[in-house]
Amino acid sequence: SAVISQKPSRDICQRGTSLTIQCQVDSQVTMMFWYRQQPGQSLTLIATANQGSEATYESGFVIDKFPISRPNLTFSTLTVSNMSPEDSSIYLCSVGLAGGQEQYFGPGTRLTVT
């Protein structure tokens, strides 16, 4: 398994601003993922962040709105840009072991946009 931390744990932001969420893992991993969990709903994969290459975004998510960095094998950031109240969600990062098919999740960042 892996120990994953996220910062901040929660934040309240004004619409139109941006927030960068950090994800730190205690060991080197190739694959990291970012998910969104909207209120009362399940998790949806936003993108896969692979070190040394551009992030791969899922349908419905675009780089301009959710830019991702992956500077090394233990760290990644997700930025939520030009926020609106619809972006209020929990954002979780995960790391993939066993070829990415076994994932371990961070504690999440609870974002509220007013």
Next chain:
Amino acid sequence: AQSVTQPDIHITVSEGASLELRCNYSYGATPYLFWYVQSPGQGLQLLLKYFSGDTLVQGIKGFEAEFKRSQSSFNLRKPSVHWSDAAEYFCAVAPTGTYKYIFGTGTRLKVLA
């Protein structure tokens, strides 16, 4: 399209009672299967996984799950529930060879003292 169904949105059981949470998936081949638990304010914790082999898998915290290919199901069970098991439980599938999880909508478990 691939999908995961957890038909029970809420389940309430008494402490000490047995528990079964249902999960059905729609996929052409046998995917990899997972159960996660999310306690309030916490991230997701992996309870157990099925990749292949024995269809009855044991997990942490006394949970087990059984894969039934004929029913496309992967139900989670626990013989005796503890108050600390109150949480939300998510079933997830990943097509074999991929890392793209598809999550069910979750089942919220309430445990009565």
